[in-house]
Amino acid sequence: MSTTTAQHSVSADGADRLPVLTFGGILRSEWIKLVSLRSTIWCYALIVVVGIGFGVLIALTSPAATAGGVPDAIQGSTAVQVATLALGFTALASVVLGTLVITGEYGTGMIRSTFAAVPTRLPALFGKVVVFGTTTFVVGLVTIFGTALVTAPILPGIGVTPNFTKPAYLLALVGGAGYLALVGVFALALGAIVRHSAGAIASALGVILVLPTVAIILSAITQAEWIQSAASFLPDAAGARMFASTAGEAASSGFLAPWQGFLVLLAWDAALLLVAAVLMKRRDA
Amino acid sequence: MIEARELSKYYGRKKAVDAVSFTVRPGMVTGFLGPNGAGKSTTMRLIVGLDRATSGSVTVNGKPYTAHRAPLREVGVLLDAKAIHTGRSAVNHLLAVGATHGIGRKRVDEVIGLTGLDSVARKRVGGFSLGMGQRLGIAAALLGDPATLVLDEPVNGLDPEGVMWVRSLARQLASEGRTIFLSSHLMSEMALTADHIIVLGRGRVIADAPVADIVALSGGTLVRVRTPHPARLAELLASTELGTQVQVHASSSTIEPDVFQVSGLDAARIGELAASAGIALHELTPVAGSLEQAYMSLTQDEVEYHAGGTAPASEGAFR
Numbered sequence: 001m002s003t004t005t006a007q008h009s010v011s012a013d014g015a016d017r018l019p020v021l022t023f024g025g026i027l028r029s030e031w032i033k034l035v036s037l038r039s040t041i042w043c044y045a046l047i048v049v050v051g052i053g054f055g056v057l058i059a060l061t062s063p064a065a066t067a068g069g070v071p072d073a074i075q076g077s078t079a080v081q082v083a084t085l086a087l088g089f090t091a092l093a094s095v096v097l098g099t100l101v102i103t104g105e106y107g108t109g110m111i112r113s114t115f116a117a118v119p120t121r122l123p124a125l126f127g128k129v130v131v132f133g134t135t136t137f138v139v140g141l142v143t144i145f146g147t148a149l150v151t152a153p154i155l156p157g158i159g160v161t162p163n164f165t166k167p168a169y170l171l172a173l174v175g176g177a178g179y180l181a182l183v184g185v186f187a188l189a190l191g192a193i194v195r196h197s198a199g200a201i202a203s204a205l206g207v208i209l210v211l212p213t214v215a216i217i218l219s220a221i222t223q224a225e226w227i228q229s230a231a232s233f234l235p236d237a238a239g240a241r242m243f244a245s246t247a248g249e250a251a252s253s254g255f256l257a258p259w260q261g262f263l264v265l266l267a268w269d270a271a272l273l274l275v276a277a278v279l280m281k282r283r284d285a
Numbered sequence: 286m287i288e289a290r291e292l293s294k295y296y297g298r299k300k301a302v303d304a305v306s307f308t309v310r311p312g313m314v315t316g317f318l319g320p321n322g323a324g325k326s327t328t329m330r331l332i333v334g335l336d337r338a339t340s341g342s343v344t345v346n347g348k349p350y351t352a353h354r355a356p357l358r359e360v361g362v363l364l365d366a367k368a369i370h371t372g373r374s375a376v377n378h379l380l381a382v383g384a385t386h387g388i389g390r391k392r393v394d395e396v397i398g399l400t401g402l403d404s405v406a407r408k409r410v411g412g413f414s415l416g417m418g419q420r421l422g423i424a425a426a427l428l429g430d431p432a433t434l435v436l437d438e439p440v441n442g443l444d445p446e447g448v449m450w451v452r453s454l455a456r457q458l459a460s461e462g463r464t465i466f467l468s469s470h471l472m473s474e475m476a477l478t479a480d481h482i483i484v485l486g487r488g489r490v491i492a493d494a495p496v497a498d499i500v501a502l503s504g505g506t507l508v509r510v511r512t513p514h515p516a517r518l519a520e521l522l523a524s525t526e527l528g529t530q531v532q533v534h535a536s537s538s539t540i541e542p543d544v545f546q547v548s549g550l551d552a553a554r555i556g557e558l559a560a561s562a563g564i565a566l567h568e569l570t571p572v573a574g575s576l577e578q579a580y581m582s583l584t585q586d587e588v589e590y591h592a593g594g595t596a597p598a599s600e601g602a603f604r
């Protein structure tokens with residue numbers, strides 16, 4: 001420490017300005033944390049590779065080719081479907097990563113370093129949400145539009161001419177990326193509440209994979225229609241409407257519109273983040 | 286400057302910190318001593334707001350830690366070497382922590398150089414030894430060039446060279462006018478490093494004084510006695526006119542069971558008493574009171590976890 005002759009003699013970044021805690025700085029910090037871990041790179045790579053690979057596979061093997069062509073009315077929605085079909089799998093990678101973003105810090109003790117630097121805590125939580133949410137959204141966009149681009153020359157082989165000029169189709173592609181990000185943020189919030197990787201991942205997957213199945217079984221047994229309508233408000237079911245390929249076509253009754261699905265998932269995220277924020281403020285780190 | 290006022294922290298019904306008040310002043314090294322479970326680490330976590338106080342308050346430079354605009358510039362904290370994500374490299378850890386305050390690459394490289402981590406800076410923290418983790422924790426504490434340093438067991442896991450480095454670093458930073466607050470189990474280390482000592486036992490402050498005063502508290506000068514009849518001599522010394530003030534401390538060495546230390550009597554008096562009772566003495570040496578001794582006598586009633594049930598055996602008085 002050659003220059004520390006007085007308390008403030010060293011300006012840490014070499015400029016004259018003294019270091020101060022800012023939300024911009026917190027965002028930078030969270031970005032460095034996110035990209036400096038292998039799990040992040042693996043999860044995002046998985047999303048891109050599985051997303052595009054699955055799209056190509058479907059485009060090459062779709063039975064539509066042998067069924068005498070695809071009706072004009074659903075040409076566009078079929079192309080959307082091909083580009084977003086893998087989201088059922090890639091969402092799981094987003095859920096795992098979203099959870100690890102926060103539980104990884106609790107598990108290793110890193111959270112104490114984080115809270116020592118950001119003692120008011122909540123800016124750190126929101127910084128994580130913003131950085132992880134935005135990054136995942138961009139990775140989702142790259143994957144989905146990449147899939148659309150790669151499958152474009154293949155689709156005519158099965159009688160589909162991709163045409164995304166209709167705003168509803170474009171919105172569905174963007175909505176797919178939004179779903180990927182929001183589902184991940186849902187898991188992040190759950191992780192902030194549960195604080196243990198295994199428990200948080202299990203509960204997130206439970207909500208996303210198991211609850212809808214339980215709802216289907218229950219409604220099949222009881223014939224109760226309300227269970228089915230309630231199930232459409234579950235985070236995953238609502239979120240999946242964001243990239244519904246029937247968007248633009250007559251939205252069949254009983255389903256949420258894409259923007260409604262978006263708002264429902266957003267509300268889930270907000271509610272969980274609120275609980276996480278209250279607990280984070282209150283608990284010892 | 287750290288000021289704790291009636292600071293308490295309960296975990297359920299257990300009082301980890303019990304209405305503790307103390308002031309840690311700038312320009313000196315303040316040692317924080319106490320047996321395991323005395324509440325040292327909890328107190329340090331309360332200072333930087335990682336634990337919420339049940340009651341009372343603690344301020345750093347006049348404000349609660351959470352109220353500062355640049356917390357890392359006010360307090361650098363090492364709570365334990367494991368407060369670091371194991372999957373990240375040392376340099377990325379420091380960059381991430383520093384980024385919150387706009388602290389950049391230049392300062393990160395400085396603290397890496399300062400803590401001797403250059404060769405491992407790009408390696409993942411998961412593979413670090415305890416000592417390297419400790420150095421990285423200290424590097425992170427220094428990032429903001431803070432006016433106050435709170436270091437929990439900073440020499441834990443360090444080699445002798447590292448221990449000396451921490452000692453001179455603490456002394457140097459204190460001489461620059463900073464507030465240095467460090468806990469340690471190594472009493473001898475504290476004697477060399479600290480100017481002032483706060484002793485904690487079962488969540489309460491049991492001593493808060495300059496090092497010299499703490500040593501004096503132990504009864505001052507000790508006399509080392511070697512005799513083939515330790516039990517008889519102990520009985521004899523305890524029955525003298527000064528019996529209530531005389532303490533006979535059994536040897537901590539199993540190799541030399543015939544050696545023990547006496548406080549409260551000078552060497553001449555012990556020699557005369559032994560001669561009149563016909564007890565042979567093989568050695569009679571006055572030794573300076575040690576901080577270790579002071580600490581043991583201060584905390585012998587406050588130890589939370591006794592080893593086996595005979596503790597504090599090694600230095601305990603058998604009167």
